[in-house]
Amino acid sequence: MEFAKLDVxxxxxxxxxxxxxxxxxxxxARTIPPLMAGRDVLGAAKTGSGKTLxxxxxxxxxxxxxxxxxxxxTGVIIVSPTRELAxxxxxxxxxxxxxxxxxxxxxxxxxxxxxxxxxxxKGVNLIVATPxxxxxxxxxxxxxxxxxxxxxxxxxxxxxxxxxFEEEMAQIVKIxxxxxxxxxxxxxxxxxxxxxxxxxLKKGPLYINVDEKKDTSTAEGLEQGYVVCDSDKRFLLLFTxxxxxxxxxxxxxxxxxxxxxxxxxxxxxxxxxxxxLHGKQKQQKRTTTFFEFCNADKGxxxxxxxxxxxxxxxxxxxxxxxxxxxDPRDYIxxxxxxxxxxxxxxxxLFLLPSELGFLRYLKHAKVPLNEYQFPSSKIxxxxxxxxxxxxxxxYLHQSAKDGYRSxxxxxxxxxxxxxxxxxxxxxxxxxxxxxxxxPPRVNLAIQSSK
Ligand code: ADP
Ligand code: MG
Numbered sequence: 001m002e003f004a005k006l007d008v009x010x011x012x013x014x015x016x017x018x019x020x021x022x023x024x025x026x027x028x029a030r031t032i033p034p035l036m037a038g039r040d041v042l043g044a045a046k047t048g049s050g051k052t053l054x055x056x057x058x059x060x061x062x063x064x065x066x067x068x069x070x071x072x073x074t075g076v077i078i079v080s081p082t083r084e085l086a087x088x089x090x091x092x093x094x095x096x097x098x099x100x101x102x103x104x105x106x107x108x109x110x111x112x113x114x115x116x117x118x119x120x121x122k123g124v125n126l127i128v129a130t131p132x133x134x135x136x137x138x139x140x141x142x143x144x145x146x147x148x149x150x151x152x153x154x155x156x157x158x159x160x161x162x163x164x165f166e167e168e169m170a171q172i173v174k175i176x177x178x179x180x181x182x183x184x185x186x187x188x189x190x191x192x193x194x195x196x197x198x199x200x201l202k203k204g205p206l207y208i209n210v211d212e213k214k215d216t217s218t219a220e221g222l223e224q225g226y227v228v229c230d231s232d233k234r235f236l237l238l239f240t241x242x243x244x245x246x247x248x249x250x251x252x253x254x255x256x257x258x259x260x261x262x263x264x265x266x267x268x269x270x271x272x273x274x275x276x277l278h279g280k281q282k283q284q285k286r287t288t289t290f291f292e293f294c295n296a297d298k299g300x301x302x303x304x305x306x307x308x309x310x311x312x313x314x315x316x317x318x319x320x321x322x323x324x325x326x327d328p329r330d331y332i333x334x335x336x337x338x339x340x341x342x343x344x345x346x347x348x349l350f351l352l353p354s355e356l357g358f359l360r361y362l363k364h365a366k367v368p369l370n371e372y373q374f375p376s377s378k379i380x381x382x383x384x385x386x387x388x389x390x391x392x393x394x395y396l397h398q399s400a401k402d403g404y405r406s407x408x409x410x411x412x413x414x415x416x417x418x419x420x421x422x423x424x425x426x427x428x429x430x431x432x433x434x435x436x437x438x439p440p441r442v443n444l445a446i447q448s449s450k
Pocket of ligand 2: 048051155
């Protein structure tokens with residue numbers, strides 16, 4: 001179905017044209033019409049299938065039809081689990097609103113709260129927000145008019161319903177006007193219906209699951225593989241891989257901020273330039289890194305799962321999961337950073353021999369994977385140089401220790417204990433991968449029973 005056939009105003013139509021889109025994706029074709037008719041919709045479709053426009057077009061049309069002015073306050077709130085995703089949705093909203101008069105803004109943790117409040121008081125018709133900061137403004141910003149709210153959109157809804165956001169979301173929903181449209185979008189359809197009830201959909205919401213009958217849960221253009229690699233060879237393999245792919249655009253996922261930090265310092269030190277993105281950075285730094293990597297046509301980004309959800313980073317060639325994800329859903333989100341919008345991409349998952357059982361879970365989640373082999377002769381043997389470096393360089397040494405400790409802590413907190421059992425790790429081998437010939441003494445504060 002063509003965008004031209006949609007009953008939208010010229011301003012929106014021209015903006016869609018300028019963005020270069022003509023044909024709707026399946027999720028757009030199936031959700032935009034009922035959303036424009038005012039229905040509550042729960043839309044599920046793979047990552048990269050165009051969900052952002054599916055909720056933004058109806059939301060903006062609604063503002064236009066009701067002639068929202070600044071003095072009417074906020075008509076649409078879009079909630080995103082991460083700040084980077086909020087920034088990105090904001091960017092798409094900006095493009096779509098190009099010819100409109102409506103005001104729009106962003107409200108995220110780590111940004112200047114006061115500047116946000118001043119803007120909100122002037123009347124922001126469409127807001128993109130992360131839950132914590134939104135709740136803060138709803139409770140504390142006097143003059144923030146949200147009584148006219150028409151639509152609440154929750155992107156990555158299954159994530160927003162998880163622990164951590166659940167409580168904030170419940171409070172947000174309690175404060176917001178009840179007479180409104182609710183749009184929930186997610187890539188993975190594992191959310192229980194009872195969970196959704198808590199988010200107070202109106203009666204008779206429409207469930208639209210684009211991928212119901214498909215036999216894979218990841219994008220068609222995605223080629224996925226795993227490699228079995230023992231703890232002591234993990235860094236060497238990663239290093240070899242990245243050095244071979246310096247001309248490509250690569251995202252590498254780690255399980256902890258400290259491990260990202262250490263590996264970023266190390267890689268940059270040994271002339272493998274990388275960017276880093278994780279929760280221990282200031283928001284300003286996170287934002288600039290995110291946009292720098294978006295705009296780059298090659299490069300390596302080391303990150304935690306802050307970058308796993310929803311982000312639309314152009315032309316990523318490889319997704320490397322150096323530390324495995326906690327469950328298949330996280331896997332699907334991570335690899336969803338490539339092969340977006342019908343394009344191709346590749347992914348590589350590192351597994352220890354003891355973690356092979358994870359493949360069964362992936363298979364069950366309809367993830368097709370092949371085994372990749374890396375002949376040991378091709379793996380750069382830089383272990384002794386690595387150990388020397390980590391021994392001599394005070395900062396790297398500290399950082400390696402933090403990384404090592406955090407890796408173990410993260411390992412101990414995996415949900416799938418049968419597969420990721422911290423007691424099965426060979427600490428001598430793990431330490432080697434962090435550049436230690438002998439495992440450093442670290443205060444783990446982890447309990448084997450956890
Ligand atoms: P999702 O939220 O489902 O993961 P996005 O909304 O981020 O997906 O869109 C993924 C990519 O597809 C983006 O780069 C977007 O610009 C592009 N895209 C969206 N709609 C269309 C369309 N109708 N035709 C072509 N490309 C599209
Ligand atoms: Mg999305």
